[in-house]
Each structure stands twice: as structure tokens, then as C-alpha cells.
Amino acid sequence: MSTAIKLEKVSKAYEIGQIGSGTLSRDIERWFVTKVLGKEDPFLKLGERNIRDQKGDSNIVWSLRDIDLEIKQGDRLGIIGKNGAGKSTLLKLLSRVTSITSGEIKIRGKVASLLEVGTGFHRDLTGRENVYLNGAILGMRKKEIDRKLDEIVSFSGVERYIDTPVKRYSSGMYVRLAFAVAAHLDSDILIVDEVLAVGDLEFQHKCLNKMEDVATQGRTVLFVSHNMASVKELCTTGIVLRDGMVDYSGDVVGAIQHYTSEALDLDIGAASAGAHGWVRICGMNGQREIKVLNTESFEVIADLSLADNIERIDIQCIMENAEGAQVVHNRDSGLERLSAGIHRVSAEIPEMYLRPGVYTLYFKLIAETEEGSFVRHLSDRLIIDISDDTEIFSGKVSATILPPVEWNVDSNFYEFSTLQHKRLDQSRDS
């Protein structure tokens, strides 16, 4: 398959602090040094890495540094990384919103990028007028919108209000309409920044489905999200960005594993994690992804490395769905008196009749040391791919838990209770 996007040594530098380089005199100095003397820009120091929490000595920050990347046609690439790792910058460069500092990007095919839903919507215009305006902003021709208008409106589900100014819309309707326009762009490459963070769960699900449709049509999808489950559900390959560089590139499960094991110390704070150990979880056979029916239980293993003796440790097991909502939180399991060293703990997670889909599972540990101080820990994330064996409702329900319910019929109940029968008749008459 041919290459859809190729990045060669792409870098992007930002100036931080003041607007521009600050002053006119500095601009002149810069112009003089670079253009007249032909030297390197003194305000761009090479080789400085973009590390958010460390202060650099220049006010130039390399948001992306020498990125080499090849994305094949039909790839569904998930881009993950910490805040400030350069994910959004990469998308901005690809969608030509901002220019690159050095390197080259080659693209084959039409790009549609969705860095925000509803860009350019005007409050006073009606839904219909905004569909045209927004479509044109995203690069659609008027004829194209004419042709797709009905489809867009019915996807959005706001038919009734289509001739009402959007300022009267609820924020949910607004987002629905906006996403509907974007979802109907004809493009070879679709770039999506975390737009799913808005809208209700049902609609988020609809968006994910729509993007999967796009991907299965052989189009290339680039997707940025902090939500590992939705990245897993949508993408086949993944890259992890770290401090403006590609830290990992490969299949999506590997990328998520790489990122979550690295992000361990992010949530808690590096100091406590380093001093008190770590947790790694996996399935019974060491696998990083568990495929299971929603009527089955499954087992997970965690390797717990403790630096200190622990008086008591509280293990909470949390599962998140593809929309990032916590759906399971178990908090009764506790272990007492563990000595320093590595322990393997295993747990059986009972069948929970969850709606089929991709979930992530992680442990939250709260340990109390012998000195009485508390240490909090998060484990890395395990992917739980849950499917349904009944297939009756799958895909049609938006509920989270689909427990089996058994019905009992007692046809003789009223025959023996004539008194109740009469009461029923009376209430019907009145």
C-alpha cells in the first residue's frame, strides 16, 4: 500500500513568553544577524528539548524535533502522549494551520482536519446556514453541501430546529450539527483531535462509529486522544510522542502499553512512585489485552514491587469505557502487612454484563507504610475487549450494564384474589 503522509525531519519551534520576539529592536537585530551576516538565528538554540516542567535557557521551545514518520494509506494511527508532548502541534502542522520550522511534509490526497467542532459557526445564522458556512470553511464546495444536506441533517438529529438560529440550540445540539458536517467531508485523510470530549455518551458513541466507518472505507485516519480505550477501539497503529519526539511507533496495543507504563509517575508524582515501587498488570498468561465475553469472569495479575514494608494496602480496580467514563470501581479488596520486595497478586474480576466494547482496566493502590504515611499508586492499563454472546441488543443500546433478567409469570395470581380484581375494575371505571 502506498504512503499517504510522509514526514521528513519535521521540526517546529515556538517562541514562548512575550508576543513575537518582544521588541522591534530585537527583531531588527535578528534580521541583521540572519539576513545580512548570514548567521544562524541567535534566538533559536539548537538541540534544546521541549521538557515542560524544566526551565530552558532560551525562550524558544522545540515543540517537535526531527520527526520522521510514514503513514500508509488506510492506516488508522493513534497519536498519544502527555500534555505538551507535541500531539496537537503535529496535527496543526499536518492541517496547515501553522507552518513548520524545518523539514518537509508530503501528503497524498485531500486532508480534512477536525481540530475543533463547529469552527466558524455564527450564532445568528440558522442551522442550515451554518451547515453551508461550516462546510465551506472545511473546504467543501457549495454543490457538495447541497447534495449532502439531507444526510447531514438526519445524522445530526436536529431536523426540527434546522431553520432556527443556532444561538437557541442547546450545546449538545450545536455539537451534533457541527460534527455531522465534519463527518460528511469527502477526504482521503481525516485528522481528528479530541473532539469526542464534547457531547453526551450516546453521541460520542455515534461519532466513534462514524469514524470507524470512515476508516473501514480505506481512508487514512489520524486520531489524538488521551482516552486509551477509544484509541484502541479506533486505531490499528500508534505512536507515542514524548518531549516533541517519537518515543514509540508500532501497533496500537504496544503504543498504549508503552505510554501507560511511562505515564505511571505522571498521575501520582514522580517522587513517591520512585521511592515506593511500581505495579504492572496483565492477564493470566502475561497478555496485555484480554478478550472476554461479558458473561464471563476473567483474571488479572499484578506484580507489586514495594520499597518499604507496608502495613495495609488498599487495591481498587477501575474500568473505564471508550468514552473515558469510569464504569466499574471496586474498592473492598485490601491486603495487610506486606514486606518490601516483589509480590504477585491476582484477582478474579466477576462477570459484569457490560455493554460490548473496549474498556481499560487499572489498579489504584493506596498503601499505608509502617510509619503511618500514605502512598498512592496507579498501575498501567490493561485493555479489556468485551464482546457479547447474545447479539440481540449489541450496538443498539446505550446502557452500560446489560444484566440478564429472568421473568416469572404467575397467571393464577388474580384468580385467587377476587378482592384485588374488584379493586382493579373500580380504578378503571373512575
Next chain:
Amino acid sequence: MSEKSTTLEFEEWSLTIRPKHGWFDVDIAELWQYRDLLYMFVKRDFVSFYKQTVLGPLWFFIQPLFTTIVFTFVFGNLAGLSTDGLPQPLFYLAGITAWNYFSDCIIKTSTVFKDNATLFGKVFFPRMIMPLSIVTSNLVRFGVQMILFLGMMGYFAAVGASFQVTSGVFLLPLLVLLMALLGLGLGLTITAMTTRYRDLSFLVTFGVQLLMYVTTVIYPLSAAPERYRWLIELNPMTGIIEAFRYAFLGKGDFDMWSLGYSSIATIVILAFGVVIFNKAEKNFVDTV
């Protein structure tokens, strides 16, 4: 498909993004691709203006009408400035109608980057579409004000005032084009510079107002003091306004030389504006 053609296709990238671009980098083909967007922006400007105001398009008449009344009172009656023998309201309205178009073009395009920062930060489209759409929607407004002006001409013709329409009216499209491009060129320059130096935006509104006094809006060029005449003639708008007034009212210092000068100045200013706008456009998202 033969193997040769596949390898050929492999080399054909539809888009290459590189850091540096040329000085005069306007992709006309790309602008043409987005012509529907220009139309949508113009339509948006109108529909939203129409919906937000009670009087709607009536405002297009009110502003020049009241300005004319005030000018007639202050400059005509109090200061007693010459109007080249033309009826005072007609003289002022001609100047105001043309000047308004020019000044609207400058003022509105000079805030393009500031007003559209979020939009530009999220979607790519040729940035030049935005100032072009502003110039176009102002054109509709100018058209409406021309109706007022023609109506006024009709009234004064009926009461037997002395003025005459000359064959210069055929130059109207050229005059409008010059005003649009001159306003666009200045507006592009200002908006590009304000992305780096914010202070400039404060200068625009009163700067344009002051510029009006160096243009022959409230007085004819013939009445300009000899000492300052060179300054007034240096202003490219003077030639355009004089030609406009000559075309419709038959009075004014109209000659091909000054119009030629205005055209050249317009082209130079526009080219400069486009270059500096393109330069600013590349990185403005990072600096605003």
C-alpha cells in the same frame, strides 16, 4: 495498472509542506477553489447584520445621510468652504460615498487576524479569502449607498441645480476597483503588522479619519491652499475622489495623470500588503 505507472504515482504528492515560501506567494488556483467560501462569508456578513439590527439595511442610508447633513452645516455653512459651485449636500455625499467604501475596506481588513484568531487557529483555508470577502461585502454596501447618491442627484436635477454627468461615469468600475485594492493593500499591511505590534491597531481608526482631511472629501482640490497642495496630491485617494466627483457631477480636477499615479500607488501598496500579509500569515497562529 502497470508497475511503471504505480511508481510514477508514488512520486506524485498532492501537497508538500515546506518551511519557507517565496516573497509573493499567492496560490490563485487555491483561492479559486475556495470561491464558495468567499460567497459564504459575504452572505454571513449580510444575514447576520440583517438579523442583529431592527432597521437592517436602512442603516446603510442613515450614516451617509447624517454625515452629509453635519458636513453641510459645519463645513458648508459655518466654515464656508468652497464646493466648486456644486450644491453642498451633493458635493459632500459624493465624497462621503466614495470615502466610506475606502475607509470601510481599510478598517475592516485591518483586524482580520485579530478577529479570526480562533478560526485561523483551527482550520486551514487560504487566509486571503477573509480580506477579500470583506472588500466584497463592503461593495454591496457601497452599491446601496450609490442608490442614495443617485436619488439625491435626481432630486437636485429636478429642482434645477447646476451639475452635469460626464462620460467619466464609465470609469466607475475602475475607480471602485482602485478604492477596493488600495483599501485592501493598506488593511493587509496594518493587520500583518498588528500581529507583532499591537499598538498599531489604536492608530487605525483615527488615522483613517485624519487621512480624510488630507483627501478632497470636504473641499475640492481647487480650493486647497497652494502650500499643502503637494501633500494632498501625494495621497492616492485624492485622484480617485476627484475623478469620482467629476464623473457624476462634472466638477473636479480630473486628469489621467493623477489617476495614473493613483493606480501605480495602489498596485505598489497592494503588492507590499500581500507580501507582508503572507509573511505574517505563516506564523501568526503562534504569536497572537
